[in-house]
Amino acid sequence: MNDDFVARVRAVVGSGHVLTGPGDTEPYVADWRGRYRGAALCVARPADTAEVAALVRLCAERRVPLVPQGGNTGVCGGAIPDGSGSALVLCLTRMNRIRNLDRHSDAITVDAGCTLAEVQRAAEEADRLFPMSLGSEGTCQIGGNIATNAGGTAVLRYGPMRDLVLGLEVVLADGTVWSGLRPLRKDNTGYALKHLFIGAEGTLGIITGATLKLFPAPRxxxxxxxxxxxxxxxxxxxxxxxxxxxxxxxxxxxxxxxxxxxxxxxxxxxxxxxxxxxxxxxxxxxxxxxxxxxxxxxxxxxxxxxxxxxxxxxxxxxxxxxxxxxxxxxxxxxxEANRKSGVVIGHDTAVPISQIPGFVARATAAVEAIRPDARVVAVGHIGDGNVHLVVILPEALRTSGEPLDPIIRAVNAAVLDISIELGGTISAEHGIGQSIRGQLAAFKGPVEMGLMQGIKRLFDPLGILNPGKVL
Amino acid sequence: MNDDFVARVRAVVGSGHVLTGPGDTEPYVADWRGRYRGAALCVARPADTAEVAALVRLCAERRVPLVPQGGNTGVCGGAIPDGSGSALVLCLTRMNRIRNLDRHSDAITVDAGCTLAEVQRAAEEADRLFPMSLGSEGTCQIGGNIATNAGGTAVLRYGPMRDLVLGLEVVLADGTVWSGLRPLRKDNTGYALKHLFIGAEGTLGIITGATLKLFPAPRxxxxxxxxxxxxxxxxxxxxxxxxxxxxxxxxxxxxxxxxxxxxxxxxxxxxxxxxxxxxxxxxxxxxxxxxxxxxxxxxxxxxxxxxxxxxxxxxxxxxxxxxxxxxxxxxxxxxEANRKSGVVIGHDTAVPISQIPGFVARATAAVEAIRPDARVVAVGHIGDGNVHLVVILPEALRTSGEPLDPIIRAVNAAVLDISIELGGTISAEHGIGQSIRGQLAAFKGPVEMGLMQGIKRLFDPLGILNPGKVL
Structure with a gap:
């Protein structure tokens, strides 16, 4: 059965672009921080949107789960398959064309697999700015940036990825292509579908292309x-x-x-x-x-x-x-510094800007009460209310025999609870992935969870798109 | 039956806030330009979100259609009920409190019934700017601005209404209240529900409150x-x-x-x-x-x-x-000038900015070919690609006996087709309402229409929310 499926995948993308076996798939089934590890039936690297659509149709027909992956730089495990080995990892790296740049419209249209740095560079060559700026910009891909609504250090001025997207091209769960790539600054014709796909982490459709806003270059x-x-x-x-x-x-x-x-x-x-x-x-x-x-x-x-x-x-x-x-x-x-300092427990909360001092004071005290040996450091984006509280425990803990998981859970819960109490969120810019999926229902409440689940069923009735992520 | 329903509406909002009978309901069943006219079972003016929720529950129970209305300044008939007289018009005018202004977070939270000018004024008093600027700002209401994703003359710099909304409070089709009023600059926790309600023209839920972005005041x-x-x-x-x-x-x-x-x-x-x-x-x-x-x-x-x-x-x-x-x-x-010049046929298209010259040239020629007696004038927002092509026909046409509707349809079709051909849209900032609902399916295509219809069924399974609008 599986051999037959893989043969059909090979027929779509070409044998050279299908990886099977633990050795070859290894870079695609684990994240760079070593927090998440899964397994894949195969990894497919399509060349274009038509190949993506063919793969999705095939997965729908055979009920094979599909995990889209860009640069694999995420920190929440959103692009990592589960451990069952039943999923196809859809790697968009080969789709890296700059399709069009329109100077007068200040718009660039690109394949989802372009790296952020490639888009920045194309803008620069046209004397424009694409303002998103991330530590991983040489590796992370635009499709992933959009699927996770990426943030970074320029959100204060230019907004998160959501604000930079004019249009999207998306392969839906049945393999249909939705072409919404118009470089329009205004379009008031019904429901804002593109905003559903942005930040949905590949659970509602596969983003294959995007039209993005450009800005005047700073001088x-x-x-x-x-x-x-x-x-x-x-x-x-x-x-x-x-x-x-x-x-x-x-x-x-x-x-x-x-x-x-x-x-x-x-x-x-x-x-x-x-x-x-x-x-x-x-x-x-x-x-x-x-x-x-x-x-x-x-x-x-x-x-x-x-x-x-x-x-x-x-x-x-x-x-x-x-x-x-x-x-x-x-x-x-x-x-780098925090990693070298000990065992790191990071957080990606945001609160209303006015609540930042209270959040940091209360969350620090709560963590220190749980773990008197913790060092709490803070770094982040003050204009976004998004101060990352990073808890560093002694390196010796790793070899102490004390299990880490309960400590991480207790610290996480304390910090997230204080963020929620102050009107904040449990994920500001990193997304949900698999990392804080368990905390989502309590944060959102039944009304919003019900709507989200309804949307998921509507867009992905077979449940094949990145299952086990977000919801 | 209807008398009983109206009695129950009175019990919710108080007798003094329910209007019945053609004379009293007249200002609520026709638009200010005199293009659309309907009829209402009654007009209810709730005092707060709880009363809106009670009215929606009542309408759901009795399958009574519900037409939300703010300042009734729209130009597409989106807030006007149909002619059947079966609908409740939900007028949000009494809900006009500024709930909160947070200077450090640059956020203001308001009732949906605040006029745009009231919000501008509250921002100004706090030495901040709420940048949306419209001709109707003294009358139009924030809830309507959000439901239609309003535009105006400051979109170039600050974006349309969609970009100015941090959070929403919405009464859903079953009367449940979704409270999403957090003043957060970043929140990456699942699907962007607020963006579905923005621009949905009251067909997916009733917006009762909003948290909006403020900006530094210009000096x-x-x-x-x-x-x-x-x-x-x-x-x-x-x-x-x-x-x-x-x-x-x-x-x-x-x-x-x-x-x-x-x-x-x-x-x-x-x-x-x-x-x-x-x-x-x-x-x-x-x-x-x-x-x-x-x-x-x-x-x-x-x-x-x-x-x-x-x-x-x-x-x-x-x-x-x-x-x-x-x-x-x-x-x-x-x-004012165009109204005094003759019979006006307006358009609200937008094209990629680079296509503006071609759009105006081609659309003007097409209109002149249809009606050699037409004067074509153009005015609009060049930075948004949104140039309104306004066709003015001789005033004498009104009394000529020649029916206007076929002329309007022919001119509309020519202009919208050229916009679409050039990668543009059929509505840039005015919305769909009932005015161009008939053209939407051809513009969107079956894939997008199918998704929109699915979302409508999910959010409004009984079809009571502003029926006959958008879809």
Whole structure:
């Protein structure tokens, strides 16, 4: 039976693009962090939308579950099949064409398998900006970015992936292709189907192409780091910057001193950016479409005001590209630093911006009450309310014989509960995947879960699209 | 039977808030332009979400169709009941509380019955901007703005209503309340239900409250009008402005000379803004969160460049608030002017921005071929690809005995077909309502229509929510 199925898959995509057997499929059935591992009947790498549609028809006919996968850079296990070995992993890597770039419409149409960096580059060559910016941008693919509604460091200014999508091409659960690739800025003709597929993590359809918004390229930029006594001061500085500079404020990233200390301790070629030590640091980037020195002056003026009235304890403005890169390196090194610091339990909550100080204080206290040996560091996107609380336990715990799972569950539950109590969410930008699927029902409540389940049944009546994810 | 139903409606909202009889219900069963007229079993004006939920439960129990209505300013008949007199019109006007404004989170939560102007004012009092701007803003209501995904003159910079909604409160077809009012900038927890309700014109649920994004208030602004030889020049100037000034470009409105002439001929206190006559005019507004003269200088520099190299034929920058208001009056007077010019057939298409010149040329020629006596004027939002082609026929036609409907249908069909051929849409910002419901299936195709119908059945299995609209 299975041999026959695989033979038919080979007939669709060509033998060279079908992988079977544990060795060959290994890179496609485990995630890069080693948290999730499954098994696959086979991995198929289609060349185009028609081949995707043929594979979906085949899977529907044979009731074979289908797990779409892009760059496999997710952190929630959304692209990893379960352990049964019954699924086809649909790898979109070969679909990496830039289909069209329309300068006047500020729109680019691409295959889902283009990497984010390839799209950024195509925009740049046309003197435009595609603003999404992620640590994994060299590897992650646009289809995955859309399926997970990816976030990153430029959401404050440009919004998450959802806001950057003009149109989609999607293969539905029966193999039908929905062509919604119009580069239109406005279209008020009924229900917003594209928004259902965005963030659905491949459970409602397979995204094969997208038309994305482009923006004018920035011609000047400024980068600064402030030392701050507390998170209220960080909110105050952020509010002043937004009020004065508006959407020139592209990025506002917060780091706790404990997070900075971890970076300095574990990552080579990092240096303490300010002599003043403070509980919190705010990394700010401002950009402008004008090539102007005025931007730096405006940034300086706002920071000077915050220093004068004591809101900020210290501040530095990068005077060169190298200095700016050194500041950014501190931010980009947090994952590496935390991994080297011990056993990491990460969180991706978001609360209303005004609730950030309360969330961090309460969640830190709750974690420390559960595990007095925990070090809590915080890093994230203050303008999105999305501060990642990262709990680091001693490395020795791994060999202590104490099981990790109950600790992780207790810590997760405490942090997520406090986020929910403060009007927040349990997943801000990473998605649900398989990682927090168990917590979704309690967060959403029966009304919303019922609607979501109804939509799932409507779009995927056979339940073959990425089963066991999200719902 | 009906008397009993109305008695139960009275028991929910109080006798003083139920209208029956043709005289009392008249303002609620016809639209302001006099295009659509229906009849109602009664009009109910609930005080809060709980009363809306009770009314929906009652309607579900009795299978009474329910037509939600806000300010009744729509142009597609979406809030007007059919002629059967079987429907309850649900008027949300009494629900006009500002529930909460959170400055740090830049979010405001309001009842659906607040007028757009009330929300703008509340934002202003908190030194923030709620950017949606419509001609009907004193009357139209937020619930209707959301249900129709309203557009307006600031979409270029801030997006349509869809982009301004953080969260929704919705009464579902069985009377259940879905509470999704979190003021979160990021929430990646499953399917984007709010986006289904936005733009669904009350066919999937009744929006009773919303949390909306606020923005930093602008502190400087500049307004200019350019005379242009053709639409290619308009696109070129627009592209240069965006490239140089980025999101400072809040508005870019195009008017044909024929449109300007109609305004000058029919609207008092309007004056020709430039000595130069040209086929096209572009009204540009730029704003900045900084209080700076630099903005005016930047605008002047870009316009000077366009004049020097002949892209623009002439230009004027407003030197005072009064001058800016005079330029804006030309734009805001188009509906009045066109109504006074003859029999008006309007369109609300959008095409990819790069296709605007081709669309206007082809659609104008097609209309003139159908009706040599037609005057075609064009006005709209060039940065959104949304140029309204307005066809004006001689007033004498009304009394000529020739039936209007076949003419309207022929003209509509020609214009919409050309929009579709160029990758455009048949409704950019006005919605579907009952006006172009008949054209939707041909535009969407069977795949998308099938998905939309499935969603409608899922959300409204009894078919009581605004029946006969959209689908």
């Amino acid at each position: 000047s930029a400024g980068t600064a780091l402030l030392a701050l006594p507390d998170l209220d001061a960080a909110l105050e500085v952020f509010a002043r910057l937004r009020s004065a500079l508006g959407d020139r404020v592209t990025t506002a990233e917060i780091l706790s001193e404990s997070q900075l200390a971890a970076v300095l301790a574990h990552v080579p070629d990092t240096v303490r950016p300010l002599e003043t030590r403070a509980p919190w640091y705010l990394l700010v980037e401002v950009t402008d479409t004008l090539a102007t020195d005025a931007l730096a002056d405006m940034l300086e003026e706002t920071l000077a005001g915050a220093l004068e009235d004591g809101t900020a304890a210290d501040a530095v403005i990068a005077r060169s590209g190298a200095q700016a890169a050194a500041l950014w390196k501190l931010r980009h090194s947090v994952s | 400087s602004a500049g307004t200019a009008l350019l005379a242009l030889p053709d639409l290619d020049a308009a696109l070129e100037v627009f592209a240069r402005l965006r490239s140089a000034l980025g999101d400072r470009v809040t508005t870019a409105e195009i008017l044909s000379e024929s449109q300007l002439a109609a305004v000058l001929a029919h609207v008092p206190d309007t004056v020709r803004p430039l000595e130069t006559r040209a086929p096209w005019y572009l009204l540009v507004e730029v704003t900045d969160t900084l209080a700076t003269d630099a903005l005016a200088d930047m605008l002047e520099e870009t316009l000077a460049g366009a004049l020097e190299d002949g892209t623009a034929a002439d230009a004027v920058i407003a030197r005072s608030g009064a001058q800016a208001a005079a330029l804006w009056k030309l734009r805001h007077s188009v509906s």
